[in-house]
Each structure stands twice: as C-alpha cells, then as structure tokens.
Amino acid sequence: MATLGPDPRPHSQLASASIQSNISGNNLPPNRGLERALEEGANSGFLNLSARKLKEYPRTASNYDLSDTVEADLSRNRLAEVPLEVCHLVALEMLNLYHNCIKxxxxxxxxxxxxxxxxxxxxxxxxLPASLCGLPLRVLIASNNKLVCIPEAIGQLRSLMELDVSCNEITALPRHIGRLKALRELNVRRNLLCVLPEDLAELPLVKFDFSCNKVSTIPVCYRKMSQLQSLQLENNPLQSPPAQICIKGKVHVFKYLSIEACRSDKMPDSLYLPVMERLSLSRPTTVFLRTHKSLESVDPQFTMRRKMEQLREELELMEQLRDSIESRLKVALPEDLGSSLMDGVVLCHLANHIRPRSVVSIHVPSPAVPKLSMAKCRRNVENFLDACRKMGVPELCLPHHILEEKGMIKVSVTVQALVDETSTKQALFT
Incomplete structure (x- = not known):
C-alpha cells in the first residue's frame, strides 16, 4: 500500500540521481530539430533549414557531410548575409533565401x-553583385528588396528564363537586358521605370508585367512580341496607347501599336518620285516615259495607308461583333474574342436567340470535360452556319474561319448579316 511522506531513499542517493539527470540533460543537443534537419540534409541532398530563426549558419553543420547538397532552403530566418558555408556547397542547384535580412x-x-x-x-x-551574373541561373527572383538598378552584366545570364525584380526602386533597365535570349518571364512590377527599352521586343517573352510604374509610352516595336501571352500594364500614366485602348487588353494594344508603326514608317511625299526610264527613239530626241508599274511600287504610302485602313476596319468590326453578341446574349465575352467563339457554343446560342430552336443540338463543355473536342466544335460551327443559311443570311463565312481563328473579319460580317437580316424581316412584319 502506497504511503504519503518523504522519499525513503537516502539523501546521498537523491543527490546522485540529480547529478545524473543534469549530466544526461547536458548531453542532449540544444535543438534536436535542427540536428535532425542537418542529418536529413546529409542523407537526402535537400537541406531544409526554413523558419528556424537562424541569425547565422549552424556551427554544428560542420559535423555533417553536406557536400552533395543539391537544394538548400534557408528561407524565413534572420540571416544578415549569405553564409560563406553555403557558397562552398558546389553541387547546389537551388537556393532559397526568401524573407531574411540579407544586405x-x-x-x-x-x-x-x-x-x-x-x-x-x-x-x-x-x-546585385556582378559575380552573380557568372552563374548558370535559369530563375532569379529578387523582388521586394531595395534595388535601385540591375547590373549591366545581367546580359551574361544567357540561360535565364525567369527574372523577377518587382517591388524595388529601379529607375531604368540595363542596356544589355536584350541579350537574355532565353528569357520567358519578366516581372518589373512596382518600380520607378519611366522608359521601356526597345531591346525587349527581340526577346521570346511569354509573360511581361510592368504594372505600377511611370511608363507613358509602349514602344511601337513591342508589336513584334509574337509569343507574349500575358501583359500586365495597369497603373501607369500611359498616353500611347491611351487608357481606353489599354483597358481592352493585349489584342487591342498590339493593334494600336501596328497602326502607329504604319504612321511612323511614312516618309515625306517628296521622297517618293515617279520612276522614269529613258527611251531612245530613231530621232535624236530623248523622251521620258513613266514605267508601267503598280501603284504600290510607285507610291509606297499607298500600301501603308491601305494597311492602316484595314487595321482600323478590323478593329471596328471586332468591336461591332463583340457588341452584337454581348448585347443580345447579355454576357461578357473574354478579351480574346476569337478563342471564345471557336467552339461554336456562343454562336449557336446567338442563332437560337434570334430564332428559337434554329440550332436543335449544341455541344457544351462540362466540369468533367471543360474543353470540347475538335469534332464537337466543328459540329457546333456547322450547325450555326446551317441555321444562318436557313434564315437567309447571304454572306456566310467558312467553318475554318471560326475554328482556326483565321477569318474573324468574315465571321463578323456573317454575324452582322444575320442580325441585319432578322431585323429587316421583323421590321417588315411589324
């Protein structure tokens, strides 16, 4: 039976037990989790020291063989500089120093x-030191710092595919940034940029974000960025293109730049003189005759003016097409109008809105299958064109104009003819 009272063991035994406890406590590592992380790093090649409030590189790391470390995560600590020990991990491929105090x-x-x-x-x-540009980097993220410039040596990073220097105090991009021929993503958001370098037009950029800067003009040569999919330009005092064009999205911005390019390519009329040839006749008299050439070869301005007119006409027709569909179906179409019409769903709904049940069967996407197959898209498009034909639309586009987005002008003409034809018939009956 247990009894309450003082420990029956002698005082000497209690003292020795206390001493033994202190000795064993001193033998325990101060941070077992840190030691375990170092041990796992030595075994796996992934050193994870994230969020451990480290002010310096762990001294006990020298007890482990980390020479084969491939990836190191030292994010969310209190490091004031990049540890020299890390700079000797020559096998390192990925280094994360996010959210420290590195200067x-x-x-x-x-x-x-x-x-x-x-x-x-x-x-x-x-x-950023120039030595950083001597590395085989493919991804460099230096956002949310106090950078005022990017080193000119940045052009040496020929393999760089992603560069993020957003949320800094950069006033100008370096001249040699155009040498980054592998660059796909460039983020310079929230800086102090006033001018965008023209050399960027030669890069294969897919994503470009220069929002929240002081840019007033987008260079006309940026229209050559054929691979660009995402363009973020909001919160800039843009004047060219004007704000009403920019808010409509990338497609309209690029069309505006194309029109401006045609204007800038114009030359004074005095430089375009008719081409004359000297023709010697039997008499000693020399007669000058104008060469029989097309108007385009005689007057290059004719080609430019015609191209500008075509671009304006295309822009107006696309806006007219968008307005016709949105006003009748009460929907907001995406920025890329062509891709939103290529599956034929919207066009079939438009036909049914104008004449109910004119398209009996419509293939629509579902949560399980969010994108229709090409065969179903073609059926929708053909059903739409059949409905237009039955309603007496005189001008019909071809299926590939819709499916391949290669004839949006003809699609616009077809839709407008459909709307006009039905409006005329309704007016006659009323």
Whole structure:
C-alpha cells in the first residue's frame, strides 16, 4: 500500500540521481530539430533549414557531410548575409533565401557553378553583385528588396528564363537586358521605370508585367512580341496607347501599336518620285516615259495607308461583333474574342436567340470535360452556319474561319448579316 511522506531513499542517493539527470540533460543537443534537419540534409541532398530563426549558419553543420547538397532552403530566418558555408556547397542547384535580412551577397557565390535557381526576395539588398551574373541561373527572383538598378552584366545570364525584380526602386533597365535570349518571364512590377527599352521586343517573352510604374509610352516595336501571352500594364500614366485602348487588353494594344508603326514608317511625299526610264527613239530626241508599274511600287504610302485602313476596319468590326453578341446574349465575352467563339457554343446560342430552336443540338463543355473536342466544335460551327443559311443570311463565312481563328473579319460580317437580316424581316412584319 502506497504511503504519503518523504522519499525513503537516502539523501546521498537523491543527490546522485540529480547529478545524473543534469549530466544526461547536458548531453542532449540544444535543438534536436535542427540536428535532425542537418542529418536529413546529409542523407537526402535537400537541406531544409526554413523558419528556424537562424541569425547565422549552424556551427554544428560542420559535423555533417553536406557536400552533395543539391537544394538548400534557408528561407524565413534572420540571416544578415549569405553564409560563406553555403557558397562552398558546389553541387547546389537551388537556393532559397526568401524573407531574411540579407544586405550583401559575397563574391564567393561564384563558386556555385551548378546553381540554376536563386530566390533572394524579401531581403534588404540594395544591389546585385556582378559575380552573380557568372552563374548558370535559369530563375532569379529578387523582388521586394531595395534595388535601385540591375547590373549591366545581367546580359551574361544567357540561360535565364525567369527574372523577377518587382517591388524595388529601379529607375531604368540595363542596356544589355536584350541579350537574355532565353528569357520567358519578366516581372518589373512596382518600380520607378519611366522608359521601356526597345531591346525587349527581340526577346521570346511569354509573360511581361510592368504594372505600377511611370511608363507613358509602349514602344511601337513591342508589336513584334509574337509569343507574349500575358501583359500586365495597369497603373501607369500611359498616353500611347491611351487608357481606353489599354483597358481592352493585349489584342487591342498590339493593334494600336501596328497602326502607329504604319504612321511612323511614312516618309515625306517628296521622297517618293515617279520612276522614269529613258527611251531612245530613231530621232535624236530623248523622251521620258513613266514605267508601267503598280501603284504600290510607285507610291509606297499607298500600301501603308491601305494597311492602316484595314487595321482600323478590323478593329471596328471586332468591336461591332463583340457588341452584337454581348448585347443580345447579355454576357461578357473574354478579351480574346476569337478563342471564345471557336467552339461554336456562343454562336449557336446567338442563332437560337434570334430564332428559337434554329440550332436543335449544341455541344457544351462540362466540369468533367471543360474543353470540347475538335469534332464537337466543328459540329457546333456547322450547325450555326446551317441555321444562318436557313434564315437567309447571304454572306456566310467558312467553318475554318471560326475554328482556326483565321477569318474573324468574315465571321463578323456573317454575324452582322444575320442580325441585319432578322431585323429587316421583323421590321417588315411589324
């Protein structure tokens, strides 16, 4: 039976037990989780020291063989500089230093000749060293720092595919940024940029974000960015293109730039003189005759004017097409009008709105199958054109004009003819 009272063991035994407890406590590592992370890093090649409130690189790391570390995550700590020990992990391919207090990057980072991805965002960097540009980087993220410029040596990063320097204090992009021939994504959001370099037009950019800057003009040559899919330009004092064009999206911006390019390519009329040839007749008299050439070869301005008129006409017809559909179906179509019509669903609904049940069967996407097959898209388009034909529409586009987005002008003419034809018939009956 248990009894309450003082421990029956002698005082000497209690003292020895206390001493033994203290000795065993001193043998325990101060941060078992940190030691475990170092041990796992040595075994797996992935060193995860994220969110451990580290102010310096762990001294106990020297007890582990981390020479084969491929990926290191030191994010969300309190590091004031890039640890020199990290700069000696020559096998490192990915380094994450996000959200620290780093103010400088040592030149010894050049040792990391396998490094392809570097995240320096949310630190206190005022400059990026030129030595950083000697690495085989494919991804460089340095957003949310205090950068005022990007080194000219950035052009040496020939393999760089993603560059993010958003939320800094950069006033101008370097001249040699046009040498980044592999660059796909460029984010310079929320800086102090006033001018965009024309060299960017030669890069294969897919995403470009220069929102929240001080840019007033988009260079006309940017119309050559044929691979660009995402363009973010809001919160800039843009004057060319004007705001009413910019808010309509990338397609309208590029059409505006194309029109401006035609205008800028014009030359004074005095430079375009008729081409004359000298023709010697039997008499000594020399007569000058105008060469029989097309008007375009005689007057290059004719071609430019015609191209500008075609672009304006296309822009107006596309807007007319959008307004005709949105006003009748009470929907808001996406920015890319062609892709929203290519499956034929919207066009079939338009035909049924004008004449109910004119298209009996419509293939529509579902949550399980969000995108229709090409066969179903073709059936929708053919059903729409059949309905137009039965309603007496005189001008019909071809199926591939809708399916391949290669004849949106003809699609616009067809839809407008459909609307006009039905409006005329309704007016006659009333």
């Amino acid at each position: 400088t990057i040592p030149d010894t980072i050049i040792n990391l000749q396998s490094l392809t991805s570097l995240n320096l965002s949310r630190n206190q960097l005022c400059a």
